[in-house]
Amino acid sequence: MTNAALHPSHCRQAPGLFIPRINRNRCEGKGPCVEACPLDVLAMGLLGPAERSGLSWVGRIKALAHGHRQAFVVRPEACAACGDCIRACPKHAITLTRSSTAAPSESAQDWSDPQ
Ligand code: SF4
Numbered sequence: 001m002t003n004a005a006l007h008p009s010h011c012r013q014a015p016g017l018f019i020p021r022i023n024r025n026r027c028e029g030k031g032p033c034v035e036a037c038p039l040d041v042l043a044m045g046l047l048g049p050a051e052r053s054g055l056s057w058v059g060r061i062k063a064l065a066h067g068h069r070q071a072f073v074v075r076p077e078a079c080a081a082c083g084d085c086i087r088a089c090p091k092h093a094i095t096l097t098r099s100s101t102a103a104p105s106e107s108a109q110d111w112s113d114p115q
Helices: 032-036 049-053 057-065 084-088
Strands: 018-022 042-046 069-073 094-098
Touching: 018 069, 032 042, 032 084, 084 094
Parallel strands: none
Antiparallel strands: 018 094, 042 069
């Protein structure tokens, strides 16, 4: 069962018009955004080499401290811009952008265990 069944009534936009972006230097991988999303747009995973190389110095330290665990946008086409993920994030790591300027879906490789 998706979270959608729990929170069906407050979506703001047509699916996919806006897409969440995760600030990789802010996310600490606690996952409240994943729990909050009514449409299963987000999932927890591990940073891959590409994401790690783009981190700031402070971001690298934080990522290491949290086992490189972060939130990923796995179903961008389903986002209805309700903002629940933004409100749930204690680190203010999520913003919504119009889909024409947003990144595409993050691949499964991005959130697989790199071991
Ligand atoms: S705004 Fe956030 S919580 Fe709402 S549907 Fe989009 S990803 Fe999910």
